[in-house]
Amino acid sequence: MKLNSKVALITGAGSGIGRATAILFAQEGGKVALVGRTASKLEETAKLISGDEVYCVARDLSRRERAQEAVDECARHFGGLDIVVNNAGISRQRSLLETDEALWDELIAHNLKNPFWLVQAAVPWLARRGGGVIINISSxxxxxxxxxxxxxxMTKAALQMLTLSLAQEHAKDRIRANAICPAVVDTPIHETYLTPDGAQQRKEEMARFYPLGRIGTAEEVARAALYLASEEASWMTGTTLLMDGGRLVK
Ligand SMILES: NC(=O)c1ccc[n+]([C@@H]2O[C@H](COP(=O)([O-])OP(=O)(O)OC[C@H]3O[C@@H](n4cnc5c(N)ncnc54)[C@H](OP(=O)(O)O)[C@@H]3O)[C@@H](O)[C@H]2O)c1
Incomplete structure:
Protein backbone atom coordinates (compact mmCIF):
# COMPACT_ATOMS: atom_id res chain seq x y z
CA MET A 1 0.00 0.00 0.00
CA LYS A 2 1.71 3.17 -1.17
CA LEU A 3 -0.69 5.68 0.38
CA ASN A 4 -1.36 4.14 3.79
CA SER A 5 -4.30 6.26 5.07
CA LYS A 6 -3.07 9.46 3.40
CA VAL A 7 -5.90 11.86 2.53
CA ALA A 8 -5.98 12.78 -1.17
CA LEU A 9 -8.23 15.42 -2.71
CA ILE A 10 -8.70 14.76 -6.43
CA THR A 11 -10.41 17.33 -8.63
CA GLY A 12 -12.32 16.37 -11.76
CA ALA A 13 -12.82 12.97 -10.12
CA GLY A 14 -16.15 12.34 -11.87
CA SER A 15 -14.56 11.07 -15.09
CA GLY A 16 -11.40 10.30 -17.07
CA ILE A 17 -8.01 10.76 -15.41
CA GLY A 18 -9.51 12.00 -12.13
CA ARG A 19 -11.74 8.93 -11.78
CA ALA A 20 -8.88 6.52 -12.58
CA THR A 21 -6.64 8.33 -10.06
CA ALA A 22 -9.28 8.18 -7.33
CA ILE A 23 -9.81 4.43 -7.85
CA LEU A 24 -6.06 3.71 -7.84
CA PHE A 25 -5.34 5.90 -4.80
CA ALA A 26 -8.13 4.16 -2.86
CA GLN A 27 -6.77 0.73 -3.88
CA GLU A 28 -3.40 1.86 -2.50
CA GLY A 29 -4.88 2.63 0.91
CA GLY A 30 -5.62 6.33 0.45
CA LYS A 31 -8.68 8.15 1.76
CA VAL A 32 -10.08 9.96 -1.25
CA ALA A 33 -12.02 13.21 -1.48
CA LEU A 34 -13.68 13.48 -4.88
CA VAL A 35 -14.31 17.02 -6.10
CA GLY A 36 -15.91 18.14 -9.37
CA ARG A 37 -18.82 20.11 -10.75
CA THR A 38 -21.38 17.34 -11.21
CA ALA A 39 -22.47 15.44 -8.08
CA SER A 40 -23.88 12.45 -10.00
CA LYS A 41 -20.54 11.83 -11.75
CA LEU A 42 -18.67 11.95 -8.44
CA GLU A 43 -21.14 9.48 -6.93
CA GLU A 44 -20.58 7.12 -9.90
CA THR A 45 -16.85 7.20 -9.16
CA ALA A 46 -17.49 6.65 -5.44
CA LYS A 47 -19.51 3.50 -6.29
CA LEU A 48 -16.44 2.09 -8.04
CA ILE A 49 -14.40 2.44 -4.86
CA SER A 50 -14.77 -0.24 -2.22
CA GLY A 51 -14.72 0.75 1.45
CA ASP A 52 -16.03 3.89 3.08
CA GLU A 53 -12.94 6.12 2.93
CA VAL A 54 -14.44 8.17 0.11
CA TYR A 55 -16.17 11.54 0.27
CA CYS A 56 -17.73 13.64 -2.52
CA VAL A 57 -18.04 17.41 -2.77
CA ALA A 58 -19.60 19.03 -5.86
CA ARG A 59 -18.41 22.57 -6.50
CA ASP A 60 -17.42 24.75 -9.45
CA LEU A 61 -13.75 25.31 -8.61
CA SER A 62 -13.39 28.29 -10.94
CA ARG A 63 -15.10 30.32 -8.18
CA ARG A 64 -12.74 31.14 -5.36
CA GLU A 65 -15.24 30.79 -2.49
CA ARG A 66 -16.46 27.45 -3.87
CA ALA A 67 -12.87 26.12 -4.09
CA GLN A 68 -12.22 27.21 -0.50
CA GLU A 69 -15.45 25.51 0.65
CA ALA A 70 -14.56 22.29 -1.19
CA VAL A 71 -11.08 22.06 0.31
CA ASP A 72 -12.23 22.92 3.84
CA GLU A 73 -15.12 20.47 3.69
CA CYS A 74 -12.92 17.58 2.50
CA ALA A 75 -10.12 18.33 4.98
CA ARG A 76 -12.56 18.63 7.90
CA HIS A 77 -14.29 15.39 6.91
CA PHE A 78 -11.03 13.41 7.01
CA GLY A 79 -9.31 15.49 9.72
CA GLY A 80 -6.61 16.87 7.42
CA LEU A 81 -5.15 16.78 3.93
CA ASP A 82 -1.94 15.21 2.53
CA ILE A 83 -2.23 15.11 -1.26
CA VAL A 84 -3.91 17.29 -3.88
CA VAL A 85 -4.33 16.22 -7.49
CA ASN A 86 -5.28 19.30 -9.46
CA ASN A 87 -6.79 17.53 -12.42
CA ALA A 88 -10.09 19.27 -13.27
CA GLY A 89 -9.96 21.13 -16.56
CA ILE A 90 -11.50 21.61 -19.97
CA SER A 91 -10.21 21.49 -23.54
CA ARG A 92 -11.34 23.60 -26.47
CA GLN A 93 -10.23 23.58 -30.10
CA ARG A 94 -10.07 27.01 -31.77
CA SER A 95 -7.42 28.87 -33.78
CA LEU A 96 -5.71 31.79 -32.06
CA LEU A 97 -7.50 34.39 -34.19
CA GLU A 98 -10.89 32.77 -33.65
CA THR A 99 -10.47 32.63 -29.86
CA ASP A 100 -13.02 35.16 -28.67
CA GLU A 101 -13.30 36.66 -25.21
CA ALA A 102 -15.93 34.17 -24.04
CA LEU A 103 -13.76 31.15 -24.94
CA TRP A 104 -10.63 32.74 -23.46
CA ASP A 105 -12.47 33.51 -20.21
CA GLU A 106 -13.84 29.96 -20.07
CA LEU A 107 -10.37 28.43 -20.46
CA ILE A 108 -8.82 30.75 -17.90
CA ALA A 109 -11.66 30.04 -15.43
CA HIS A 110 -11.56 26.24 -15.60
CA ASN A 111 -7.87 25.59 -16.37
CA LEU A 112 -6.18 28.33 -14.36
CA LYS A 113 -8.40 29.99 -11.76
CA ASN A 114 -9.59 26.55 -10.69
CA PRO A 115 -6.15 25.06 -9.77
CA PHE A 116 -4.92 28.38 -8.41
CA TRP A 117 -7.85 28.85 -6.01
CA LEU A 118 -7.57 25.22 -5.03
CA VAL A 119 -3.90 25.38 -4.04
CA GLN A 120 -4.44 28.67 -2.20
CA ALA A 121 -7.04 26.88 -0.09
CA ALA A 122 -5.10 23.61 0.24
CA VAL A 123 -1.55 24.76 1.07
CA PRO A 124 -2.35 25.81 4.67
CA TRP A 125 -3.97 22.39 5.30
CA LEU A 126 -0.93 20.57 3.86
CA ALA A 127 1.47 22.75 5.85
CA ARG A 128 -0.48 22.02 9.03
CA ARG A 129 0.26 18.28 8.51
CA GLY A 130 3.98 19.08 8.30
CA GLY A 131 4.07 18.67 4.53
CA GLY A 132 2.26 17.23 1.55
CA VAL A 133 2.12 16.75 -2.19
CA ILE A 134 0.52 18.72 -5.03
CA ILE A 135 0.25 17.17 -8.48
CA ASN A 136 -0.92 19.36 -11.35
CA ILE A 137 -2.28 17.61 -14.43
CA SER A 138 -0.97 19.83 -17.18
CA SER A 139 -0.55 18.74 -20.83
CA MET A 154 -1.29 28.78 -22.92
CA THR A 155 -3.35 27.82 -19.87
CA LYS A 156 -1.37 24.60 -19.43
CA ALA A 157 1.96 26.44 -19.81
CA ALA A 158 0.82 28.75 -17.02
CA LEU A 159 -0.05 25.72 -14.89
CA GLN A 160 3.56 24.59 -15.34
CA MET A 161 4.68 27.90 -13.86
CA LEU A 162 2.25 27.51 -10.96
CA THR A 163 3.92 24.13 -10.29
CA LEU A 164 7.40 25.68 -10.24
CA SER A 165 6.30 28.61 -8.06
CA LEU A 166 4.67 26.24 -5.56
CA ALA A 167 7.82 24.10 -5.43
CA GLN A 168 9.90 27.22 -4.88
CA GLU A 169 7.75 28.95 -2.27
CA HIS A 170 6.58 25.94 -0.29
CA ALA A 171 9.57 23.60 0.00
CA LYS A 172 9.96 25.28 3.39
CA ASP A 173 6.58 23.75 4.34
CA ARG A 174 7.78 20.34 3.06
CA ILE A 175 5.27 20.55 0.21
CA ARG A 176 6.37 18.91 -3.03
CA ALA A 177 4.73 20.16 -6.25
CA ASN A 178 5.10 18.35 -9.56
CA ALA A 179 3.31 18.27 -12.90
CA ILE A 180 2.30 15.54 -15.31
CA CYS A 181 2.11 16.44 -19.00
CA PRO A 182 0.14 13.82 -20.89
CA ALA A 183 -0.37 13.86 -24.65
CA VAL A 184 -3.73 12.52 -25.91
CA VAL A 185 -5.39 10.21 -23.38
CA ASP A 186 -8.61 8.28 -23.99
CA THR A 187 -11.16 10.18 -21.84
CA PRO A 188 -14.48 12.00 -22.37
CA ILE A 189 -12.68 15.38 -22.62
CA HIS A 190 -12.46 15.12 -26.41
CA GLU A 191 -16.26 14.87 -26.64
CA THR A 192 -16.52 18.39 -25.20
CA TYR A 193 -15.27 19.87 -28.48
CA LEU A 194 -15.93 17.02 -30.92
CA THR A 195 -18.93 14.79 -31.60
CA PRO A 196 -18.54 11.24 -30.17
CA ASP A 197 -17.80 9.98 -33.74
CA GLY A 198 -15.35 12.84 -34.27
CA ALA A 199 -13.66 12.05 -30.97
CA GLN A 200 -13.27 8.39 -31.98
CA GLN A 201 -11.86 9.39 -35.37
CA ARG A 202 -9.43 11.82 -33.72
CA LYS A 203 -8.19 9.15 -31.30
CA GLU A 204 -7.55 6.77 -34.21
CA GLU A 205 -5.73 9.48 -36.19
CA MET A 206 -3.67 10.50 -33.17
CA ALA A 207 -2.60 6.89 -32.50
CA ARG A 208 -0.65 6.95 -35.77
CA PHE A 209 1.43 9.91 -34.56
CA TYR A 210 2.81 8.11 -31.54
CA PRO A 211 5.92 5.91 -31.84
CA LEU A 212 4.31 3.53 -29.30
CA GLY A 213 1.37 3.23 -31.72
CA ARG A 214 -1.48 4.33 -29.48
CA ILE A 215 -2.82 7.12 -27.30
CA GLY A 216 -2.58 6.89 -23.52
CA THR A 217 -5.02 5.61 -20.93
CA ALA A 218 -6.32 7.35 -17.83
CA GLU A 219 -4.95 4.47 -15.73
CA GLU A 220 -1.41 5.13 -17.04
CA VAL A 221 -1.63 8.77 -15.94
CA ALA A 222 -3.06 7.65 -12.58
CA ARG A 223 -0.02 5.41 -12.03
CA ALA A 224 2.33 8.37 -12.63
CA ALA A 225 0.28 10.43 -10.15
CA LEU A 226 0.53 7.61 -7.60
CA TYR A 227 4.31 7.58 -7.96
CA LEU A 228 4.55 11.36 -7.45
CA ALA A 229 2.16 11.18 -4.48
CA SER A 230 4.09 8.39 -2.78
CA GLU A 231 7.23 8.42 -0.66
CA GLU A 232 9.04 6.87 -3.64
CA ALA A 233 9.18 10.41 -5.08
CA SER A 234 10.24 12.00 -1.78
CA TRP A 235 13.10 14.01 -3.32
CA MET A 236 11.16 15.23 -6.36
CA THR A 237 9.70 18.70 -6.55
CA GLY A 238 9.33 21.22 -9.37
CA THR A 239 9.49 18.36 -11.88
CA THR A 240 7.44 17.57 -14.97
CA LEU A 241 6.70 14.03 -16.07
CA LEU A 242 6.04 14.00 -19.81
CA MET A 243 3.82 11.07 -20.89
CA ASP A 244 3.48 11.14 -24.66
CA GLY A 245 4.07 7.67 -26.10
CA GLY A 246 7.39 8.91 -27.51
CA ARG A 247 5.90 11.74 -29.58
CA LEU A 248 8.57 14.27 -28.57
CA VAL A 249 11.42 12.06 -29.73
CA LYS A 250 9.78 11.04 -33.02
N1 LIG B 1 -7.50 13.48 -22.07
C1 LIG B 1 -6.46 14.05 -22.63
O1 LIG B 1 -6.14 13.81 -23.81
C2 LIG B 1 -5.61 15.00 -21.83
C3 LIG B 1 -4.32 15.28 -22.29
C4 LIG B 1 -3.54 16.18 -21.56
C5 LIG B 1 -4.04 16.75 -20.41
N2 LIG B 1 -5.31 16.47 -19.99
C6 LIG B 1 -5.80 17.12 -18.78
O2 LIG B 1 -6.22 16.14 -17.87
C7 LIG B 1 -7.20 16.69 -17.00
C8 LIG B 1 -8.36 15.71 -16.86
O3 LIG B 1 -8.98 15.58 -18.11
P1 LIG B 1 -9.71 14.27 -18.62
O4 LIG B 1 -9.12 13.97 -19.92
O5 LIG B 1 -9.80 13.25 -17.59
O6 LIG B 1 -11.15 14.91 -18.95
P2 LIG B 1 -12.62 14.75 -18.37
O7 LIG B 1 -12.97 13.31 -18.33
O8 LIG B 1 -13.47 15.68 -19.16
O9 LIG B 1 -12.48 15.27 -16.87
C9 LIG B 1 -12.37 16.61 -16.54
C10 LIG B 1 -13.10 16.82 -15.25
O10 LIG B 1 -12.88 18.17 -14.78
C11 LIG B 1 -14.07 18.63 -14.18
N3 LIG B 1 -14.09 20.10 -14.17
C12 LIG B 1 -13.85 20.94 -15.20
N4 LIG B 1 -13.96 22.21 -14.81
C13 LIG B 1 -14.25 22.18 -13.49
C14 LIG B 1 -14.50 23.17 -12.50
N5 LIG B 1 -14.45 24.48 -12.79
N6 LIG B 1 -14.77 22.78 -11.24
C15 LIG B 1 -14.82 21.46 -10.93
N7 LIG B 1 -14.60 20.48 -11.81
C16 LIG B 1 -14.33 20.83 -13.09
C17 LIG B 1 -15.17 18.03 -15.00
O11 LIG B 1 -16.33 17.92 -14.21
P3 LIG B 1 -17.80 18.12 -14.87
O12 LIG B 1 -17.86 17.14 -15.99
O13 LIG B 1 -18.71 17.81 -13.76
O14 LIG B 1 -17.82 19.54 -15.35
C18 LIG B 1 -14.60 16.66 -15.39
O15 LIG B 1 -15.02 15.65 -14.48
C19 LIG B 1 -7.60 18.05 -17.59
O16 LIG B 1 -6.98 19.09 -16.85
C20 LIG B 1 -7.02 17.99 -19.00
O17 LIG B 1 -6.68 19.26 -19.50
C21 LIG B 1 -6.12 15.60 -20.66
Missing part, protein backbone atom coordinates in the same frame (compact mmCIF):
# COMPACT_ATOMS: atom_id res chain seq x y z
CA UNK A 140 2.16 18.04 -23.37
CA UNK A 141 0.59 21.02 -25.18
CA UNK A 142 1.83 23.17 -22.30
CA UNK A 143 5.35 22.31 -23.47
CA UNK A 144 4.77 22.31 -27.24
CA UNK A 145 1.53 23.67 -28.75
CA UNK A 146 -0.49 22.14 -31.54
CA UNK A 147 -2.38 24.22 -34.15
CA UNK A 148 -5.95 24.86 -33.00
CA UNK A 149 -5.11 24.46 -29.32
CA UNK A 150 -3.10 27.65 -28.73
CA UNK A 151 -5.30 29.12 -25.99
CA UNK A 152 -5.61 25.76 -24.19
CA UNK A 153 -1.82 25.34 -24.47
Missing amino acids: SLGLKPSPGFGAYA
